[in-house]
Amino acid sequence: MEYSITLPASQQPMTIRDLLEKEWLVPRKVRHFLRVRKNVLLNHETAMFHQEIKAGDVITLRLEETDYQYQDIHLGNKKTIQPLFEDEHIILVNKPAGVKTHPNQPDETDTLLNDLAAYLAEKQQRAYVVHRLDKETSGVILFAKNPLVLPILGRLLEQKTIYRRYQAVVWGKLTKNSTITKKIGRDRHDRRKRVIDERKGKTAITHLEVHAVQQKTSEVYCVLDTGRTHQIRVHLASIGHPIVGDPLYQNKKGKRLLLHASEMFLVHPFTKEQMHVTAKPGLWE
Structure with a gap:
């Protein structure tokens, strides 16, 4: 595997050593192999770790197959994949509702990760999970295409420089923008569910922006400061406006959960380009 x-x-300006360790978060073992094998190039010439780099330089890393561990994934159906953006390092796709993000058991073959693995196999590339969407939720989701970029994306998520804007259709009339800050914990009686738990729960912050109010429902945008499991679903249900079609947090039947990750904002981990990716069609517009 070679990446330029x-x-x-x-x-x-900094040394190659600092670039690999502090900015690109290359593991110590891999940095050692790169150094002893002389598998780092600076502007197409073999480089030493003490050399300084600057804007415009081309850094090439030659990684061996054994430098990183990879879990083999059963190949699914590549035709389901709807790419929204793709380059050598990352891919953003539009996830359908009703499809799991990744397998929980080794023999599963019908998740988004299985299908993406089949899509990338033709290019001799692999897919690595960065984050997830609930099975019932549709919309934009980000995957890494190599192990080099994976820890950088993880740090960007922690720093909240990657975030999504969701569309949700909820029951009832929501007329004001608001922020929900109720803590979320596990439901002791149902392992699938989460509950509001102000005493033992984890901090959860959801910003709501009302888009339109209908006769029986409201259309809202949601942006998260935190990424708790089922956060939007639990928070909206807690204020008396559960999401239409939610199989866990409301009793009315619906064809699907009306929650869609419509937009993602991120800084590309290597080019530093500000990116805005939209997954259409949304629940409206």
Whole structure:
């Protein structure tokens, strides 16, 4: 595996050692192999770790297959994949409702990750899970295409420089924008569910923006400051406006959960480009 990356205009001067360790978060073992095998190139010439880099330089890393562990994934149906953006390092796809993000058992073959593995296999590339969407939720989801970029994406998620804007259709009339800050914990009686638990729960913050109010329902945008399991679903149900079609947090029947990750905002981990990706069609517009 060989990856060539042109350093962006915003790149600060530093040594190759600091770039690999502090910015690209390359594991110590892999950094050791890169150094002893002389598998780092600076502007297409073999480089030493003490050399300085600057904006515009081209860094090439030659990684061995054994440098990183990879779990083999059964190949699914590549035709279901709807790419929204793709390059050498990342891919964003539009996830259908009713499809799990990834397998929980080794023999599962019908998840989004299985289908994406089949789509990328033709290009001799692999898929790595960065985050997940609930099975019932549709919309934009991000995967890494190599192990090099995976820890950088994890850090960007922690720093909240990757975030999604959701569309939800809820029961009842929501007329004001608001922020819900109720803590969320596990339901002791149903392992599938989460509950509001102000004493033992984890901090959860959901911002709501009302888009339209209908006769029996409201259309709202949701942006999260935290990423708790079922956060939007639990928070909206807790204020008396559960999401239409939610099989866990409301009793009325519906064809599907009307929750859609309509947009993702992120900074590309290598180019530093500000990206805005939209998954259409949404629940409206």
